[in-house]
Amino acid sequence: MDATTSSGRKDFVLAVEGLTVSFDGFKAVNDLSFYVDENEIRVIIGPNGAGKTTVLDLICGRTKATEGSIKFRDHELTRMKEHQIVRRGVGRKFQNPSIYEDLTVFENLEISFPRGRSVWGALAFQRDAQVKERVQEIAEMVFLQNRLNERAEYLSHGEKQWLEIGMLLIQDPDLLMLDEPVAGMSVAERKKTAELLHRIIQDRSVIVIEHDMKFVEDIAHRVTVMHQGKVLAEGSMEWVKNDPKVVEVYLGH
């Protein structure tokens, strides 16, 4: 790996190099490096405790790296605050639906609309035609156009997941990170979600953590297999599926 040339290359959206995080001596992520191209769909798989979610936490700034660098379009993210990383164009969906239950679906989407993010901006924010149109458009995309005025707590689990995806989409991020987007969904919801994800991953780079192999095969351009905080294998789904190491630690079970 050659850090100087790779980080200087413009065509990587995300360049993670030598990333390490240690919690009281336990290295949850250990000297990890990987690169994501423009418009690439990257899926991270691996057994429980491999450090997949921690990697997303590190990229979006929730956890601070002990060592290493994360460059997003040549901007170092490791020293930025969470909201600055978001404003650069990195969106993150959490594993459990993370929405504002006491607000309506419309208000949930409106808060995610990328305007008036400062305190004074939020005081002066007007719900104008542009906001309404965009909320409507996103609501249709995530199958919630008829539920805009409902409090979000009354949505089903699957609908909450869709709402959170919608909240990310309204920000139109360049890099979208999804943590198990179809977990806990019914078969019908799963199908609809897969269809939704196919649509929203166009024209942007996406990192997905997923266990559903059928789904992974369906969408992944490349797959990174993690094990004990390190990259075990990387390549096309076909390639990693036939890697004996991967079969042993993950797929074989």
Next chain:
Amino acid sequence: MPERIAFLHRKDVIGILILAALLLVVFPLTLDSFRLNLVGKYLTYAFVAIGLVLCWGKAGILSLGQGIFFGLGGYCMAMFLKLEASSPENTAIQTTPGIPDFMDWNQVTELPWFWEPFHSLGFSLIAVILVPVIFASIIGMAMFKRRVGGVYFAIITQAIAAILTILIVGQQGYIGGINGITDLRTLKGWDIRTDDAKFLLYFVCCFLLLGSIVLSFFVQDTKLGRILVAIRDKEDRVRFSGYDVSNYKIFVFCFAAALAAVGGAMFTLQVGFMSPSFVGIVPSIEMVIFCAVGGRLSILGAVYGALLVNFAKTALSENFPELWLFAMGALFIGVVMLFPNGLAGLWSAYVAPRIDQVLGATRRRNAITPIDPAATPGE
């Protein structure tokens, strides 16, 4: 009436009008000047309670130290009034005439530097708001930027309230110590101790309160108000939607502090003194109880909470002084366990639907009338 007037819903407008009628017409007509002055005092706590609705109810930041800001506002006002009351003529018998009496008793022979600007009414009025807001923003920045929240924040605010009380009590020569700043007489030559002055100050207090209520409704209705609720629900999601959460918390904490400070200043004017007994832990917790009883999610509810609890406090302590503290404790436990959204919660759960039902029925009957007038001859 239209469904909405600017940022106010129809039911909010009606609520504000009913409260205004109660404060501006019913109380002045039915209460004697002593009781009216008491209501005015209770209303100063309503300022604190509506600040807590936004800070605690909406944004989920429990502050057990609102007495700090109530006190700072009150002290800023008291310092101006005290200087006016300590003119060289009034204090001719002192060793050093022209300084407040408590300084003279404590062998302070010169007005301390931080008292000097309080000769000016304009400065003092600005200081009433600005001193507590600056103090709140320092606390807010130190806590919220470091992600201190929840119960830790509550404990720290309580500790600061205790520290401030001890500081005031310890500095008798400079700020009047345990007795506070007493014997306040005139505001720019206008005697505030007379019944007429108290009557007028009551109305000033009411108008400031109604203004604060409208301002709070405005803040609640902006996107900022919804972001505060979002922060209470899922702080991380707000952060990962591109907002600097700590700035919002600092804002609402300062807003609540400013309201508390206005209440404190009105307290000083109407009651005629300010002392550390309105700053410390006990009064700060009482302020939270006013808000909780009224309903921590309802701006108007908090005003009624402050009024009712204080009415009860006065009635009980006039008749059974030793019972009051137990009653207060029981009230708080009762509210938390039985009706967590306070009186406003009970109102919207039981009373409001009935009213809607009755009003809805009349409206329906009225709507039918033109179609078949013969069927309803009474109308």
